[in-house]
Amino acid sequence: MARYITKRFIYMLITLFVIASLTFFLMKLIPGTPFSAAGKLSPDQLQIMKDKYGLDQPVAVQYAQYIGGLFKGDLGISFQFNNVPVTQLLIERIQPSLQLGFQAIFFGTIIGIVLGVISALRQNTWVDYGATFIAVLGKSIPNFVFAGVMQYYIGVKLGWLPVLFWKGWDYTIMPTIALAMFPIAITARFMRTEMIDVLGSDYITLAKAKGASSLEVAFKHGLRNALIPVITVLGPLAVSLMTGSLVIEQIFAIPGIGEQFVKSITVNDYSVIMGTTLLFSFMFVVIILVVDILYGVIDPRIRLSGGKK
């Protein structure tokens, strides 16, 4: 296991390096400057700005400087936020996104699994149809619609929950629900299909024959096997939720990172583009590794290469 993880860790570093390099050169292909008043500046004035920030040097030189900084842990400074270090910006902004994403995936998965299992156990009854209905809702309606409707009715009209902002746990409820709808739907659907599949297999029949109760069969014997595909989907989904949802963050005025990523690209804030890309990629490769390890834990039949021979 240790050897496997070490190997994967080295692959991870290589992947990140390739991503950093590709992003850097792609980013430099975007036309425009990072200067907000560029439209009003004369070519001379623009030249002074480029000189100051080293933006008129050959791309190769800029690349070498960037990668050099990266090895020293220096992600550079942000243009749109008057020279604030990118590291500081990322740390500030990732926290709300991580919290929101984690809450959404946590509650989303639990509710989804419960719904899925119930559907499978009560297949083709009104319970099943009800759960299916919720799942279809969650999957087909974009989360910003949920967010907008909730914000207006629960926040503005009824005044039960804060309309927006990120200033305490009660502020996180509506965004979490909005963001959790998709994981609920996905998990419930996968869970239902897999459970039905698993419940039909021989070893379940055996368990039943040995006199296990149906709940015991479902949760002790069925669930574990049915979880594998769910985990496969959940890994990347978790990352995409935790790296911030642009729309949800904007609607509830949450100072997260999702919005920052998109904005930094449109305003050519080079270091922020690089910083967020690297952070997101890092989270992705880590989660993929975790998912791979989890497979082995959940299902011992899955052997990892480099593991026990």
Added chain:
Amino acid sequence: MKKSKYSLLLTLTLVLSVFLAACGGGNSADKGDKKSDGAKTSNVAQEIKVLSRSEIPTLDSVKTTDEIGFNVLNSINEGLYTADKDGSSVPALVDGEPKVSEDGKTVTFKLVDAKWSNGDPVTANDFVYAWQRAIDPATASEYGPYMMNGKIAGAQEITDAAVAKKEFDLNTLGIKALDEKTLEVKFEKVLPYWKDLMAFPTFYPQNEKFVKEKGDAYASNAENLLSNGAFKITSWNGPTATEWTLEKNDNYREAKAVSLKKITFNVVKDNNAQVNAFEGGEADITDILASDLVPQYQGDERMVSSLQPSVFWVKMNYKNAALANVHIREAIAKAFNKEDIAASILNNGSIAANYFVPKQFVSTPDGKDFREKNGDLIVFNAKEAKAAWEKGLADLGIDKLELRYLGGDTDSAKKVDEYIKNQLETNLPGLKVNLESVPFAIRLDRAKAGNYDLLHSGWGPDYPDAMTFADLWLTDGPNNEMTYSSAKYDGLIKKAEEVAANQEEYVSTLQEAERVFLAEDYGVAPTYQKADNILINTKVKGLVALPFGPNYSYKWITVEE
């Protein structure tokens, strides 16, 4: 399978009806359900909550370039002059009328006694220091050179030297402290609008000792800032902060005139969310509304609309042989219905522009609007457009034309551009317009490179002078990448500069230049003049909209019962 299809349909119907109901519910009908304050107190807390569409990139006055930053600076700091309730510039740190030299280029200011929030007096040297910092290439200020070059003596020379990597001396900038309280400013030429320039945040003073002591940390958060204005900033964690607070500055020279005690700002980037926050009582003033939200508040007393001096136009690139033909340009300029764009598509108080110097922007010496003399120069007229089009095609010996049209990628920009494309293709037979909607930075880059045939863009001025629009079209001007070039036009602009001391002649020369550029040369095809709309709690009185730099002033606000 059939079942699930039906359930999907049912779901969609349900959701759609919920959504539509939500859209319909947001207007003035539910105005009455504001929280009522049972027992009425006679003393209403003089505090308001304001929404901001973005963070404050910087509060270093010499580096700020955006409205959000200008708004806060205008609240916490003051320059020689300041905007009054009617938007005109009145003395702030200047004591009485300054002495203007005979040639009109040198002005000597006496300063009033004013204090920084750390107790230091505001001195003439604070101005010298700030201005030199603004022009210093080491500061890398964008607005410093933009506002000073060609206006403050010596500024252009410093920029030139920096570009050529030669030595320069910041003391050559036209600003000198004659003593503690006396400031001498030398302008490059006669500037009819110098008072307004002196009210602009780029020209605010900075406390040299404080700035040097803080070094790189200066203006990085509320603690590293000094105030000399109506308010002081009491909480702001720096450029990435999404919340900040201003409180009344008791040391302000006119503290008696300020009744507001506290303003809390919160960043809300989504426009619908801003409206929800406003309706939910989380805010007293919203930021500028997107145009699709404006119609639902039409006629609502809570919406305040203000016409801005920003004008938009379709630029036509002269490097394209067809567009170098005046008839083709005339045809394009007259072929789309601007009234429709303003009234139906934007529908937010914007008005059709048949000019390039905006309405309610500058006045002639006799107090009339600059616009009165020239009036409408290019009006929509499909018939004339078609006639000119046929003439142009005949000149060029072609019967078909294909043009690339570069526009913005925001929702309202796309709608406007689609409409113009459609109008052009309908009213000018044989024309095909290929619309390209791109983000702002890319549009700017392609505009600078002259990489377009038609380009929808605009200009928002920073000081009230028709010249800031007129000199855009000079041969080789930095914003004239469409390569318009007319000896007659250049001559008129040069003449206007020479006669600037005589306001009457100056204005009439610029009016003539505008007429030549539009009515003779069809230099650009003006589209509309923009209006801004915000929502404001009816209990909050005295918000003032400003035309340049900062867009709102909170100084005179009072909260009523």
